[in-house]
Amino acid sequence: MSAKRDPRLTPARPDVAAKSLEGEVEAARFVEGVAYQCSAGVAAIRRAPAEDAMQETQLLFGETFTVYDERDGWGWGQAAFDGYVGYVAMEALAAPPLAPTHRISALRTYVFSEANLKSAPHFLLSLNARVTEEGRWGRFVKIARSGWVFEGHLRPLRQTAADFVTEAERFLGAPYFWGGRESLGLDCSGLVQTALTAAGIPCPRDADQQEAALGEPMPVELAGLRRGDLIFWPGHCGIMLDGARLLHANAHHMAVAIEPITEAAQRIAAIAGPIRSVRRL
Numbered sequence: 001m002s003a004k005r006d007p008r009l010t011p012a013r014p015d016v017a018a019k020s021l022e023g024e025v026e027a028a029r030f031v032e033g034v035a036y037q038c039s040a041g042v043a044a045i046r047r048a049p050a051e052d053a054m055q056e057t058q059l060l061f062g063e064t065f066t067v068y069d070e071r072d073g074w075g076w077g078q079a080a081f082d083g084y085v086g087y088v089a090m091e092a093l094a095a096p097p098l099a100p101t102h103r104i105s106a107l108r109t110y111v112f113s114e115a116n117l118k119s120a121p122h123f124l125l126s127l128n129a130r131v132t133e134e135g136r137w138g139r140f141v142k143i144a145r146s147g148w149v150f151e152g153h154l155r156p157l158r159q160t161a162a163d164f165v166t167e168a169e170r171f172l173g174a175p176y177f178w179g180g181r182e183s184l185g186l187d188c189s190g191l192v193q194t195a196l197t198a199a200g201i202p203c204p205r206d207a208d209q210q211e212a213a214l215g216e217p218m219p220v221e222l223a224g225l226r227r228g229d230l231i232f233w234p235g236h237c238g239i240m241l242d243g244a245r246l247l248h249a250n251a252h253h254m255a256v257a258i259e260p261i262t263e264a265a266q267r268i269a270a271i272a273g274p275i276r277s278v279r280r281l
Contacts, residue, residue, distance in 0.1 A: 008056070008206065009083040016069045018078070033066040033077060036093035039145045041111070041123035042182050043092035045084055049074035055179035056086045057190070057205055061146070062130030064097045082193070082205045098144050100130035105161075105198075106153035107170050108183040115140035115148045122147045126182035127167070128197050130157070160200030164281075165228050168195035168239050168247055171256045176249050188237050191249045191256060192230065195239070201281070207237040215279035222261055230279040231261070234272045238264070 010025070011018040017027035038059040045065075046053040049072065059065055059079060065088055067075035075093060078085045110121040115137035123146075125131070131154070132144040140148040161167050168191055177185025181194055189207040196203040196214075204213050211232040218229065225231075229240040231248075238248030246261045265275055 006209075008085060009078075011066075011068055011078040011085050013069075013076070016076075018066075018068055031068050033068040034095065035064055035066050035080075035097050036075070036095045037097040037145075038063050038065060038088075038092060039094035040092035041125055041129075042184075043088050044179070045079065045086035045088055047086060049076070049087045051089075053087070057082075057084050057179045058181045059088060059092070060129040060181060061125050062098075062100050062132070065093060067093070082203075084205050094145055098132040100157055101133045102131050102141075102154040103157055104129040104131065104149075104153060105155040109149055109153040111143060111147040111149055112140070113147050115142070117150075119148075124184070125149065126184070127170075128181075128194060158200075161198045164195040164199035164201060165239055165241065165247075167198040168192070168256075169241070171195075171249070172247070172258065174249070174256045176251055176254045176256070186249055186256070188249045191247075192237055192239060207232060207235060210237060211277055211279065215281040218278040218280050220275050220278055222265065225261065225278065226280075228281060230281070231275055232277045232279065233268050233275055236268060236272060 012021050012025040015028045017025050017030050019030045019032045022030040038061050041061055043059045044055045045057045047056055064080035065077055067077040069076040073090050074087045075090050076087050104125045108124050108126050112119045112121050133141050134144050135142040139151050141151050143149050175185045178187050180186035181190045193203045204210050225240050225243045227242050231238050238246045241247050245258050246264045247258050249256045
């Protein structure tokens with residue numbers, strides 16, 4: 001495989017690779033792959049085909065995942081949303097993918113078994129999950145491959161939030177969870193990606209990818225920071241709420257927290273190094 005290719009985003013192994021990479025990478029065979037859709041509330045994309053393998057990131061309900069190799073209940077492939085490659089339990093996937101009509105706009109919402117708030121819920125859906133409307137009854141919307149969702153927690157797919165920082169603030173207190181992209185747990189880059197996605201701004205998955213792709217570089221100075229600036233350290237990132245306060249999912253608090261940028265910068269510098277860059281959208 002070319003050294004220039006990011007393995008996180010390249011569906012290629014020595015034994016199998018995506019057909020689109022034929023002639024560009026080495027593999028024993030090249031396949032077209034089969035497109036599936038996440039039919040669980042959330043599904044882990046793991047580094048290896050095992051329940052206890054490290055979670056790299058997550059699929060949200062309704063997101064598409066192309067499987068290039070399937071064995072022992074696991075599919076190895078690539079997420080359409082951000083290109084991430086890994087292993088997903090096949091029981092969390094369904095085919096064929098359905099065209100989504102709406103996205104979840106609530107931080108989280110239940111999928112009920114009936115159009116009744118007293119009915120048993122199937123699972124939770126988090127912000128940005130994509131759903132396909134099948135029908136309506138009263139104040140509930142029937143979602144394909146799941147159940148019923150309160151209509152007030154849905155927005156048309158193209159209707160986005162006005163301010164990504166406000167979206168990020170909604171996660172205050174959410175647990176820190178490596179590889180997480182949902183309201184029940186997320187990591188630093190997952191918070192940035194989720195907030196920007198809610199506002200309709202494309203965003204890569206990991207902090208280094210975000211640092212390379214988002215906004216314009218600004219002077220690495222604490223003076224002059226403003227709301228919405230993205231702060232990057234080696235292996236970490238956060239969002240400025242204003243000129244003095246940082247919002248970030250972090251392992252120190254094990255949660256999404258707000259703290260003075262001066263305090264955060266000093267603490268993180270002792271562990272990972274000084275602020276590496278500031279990006280302004």
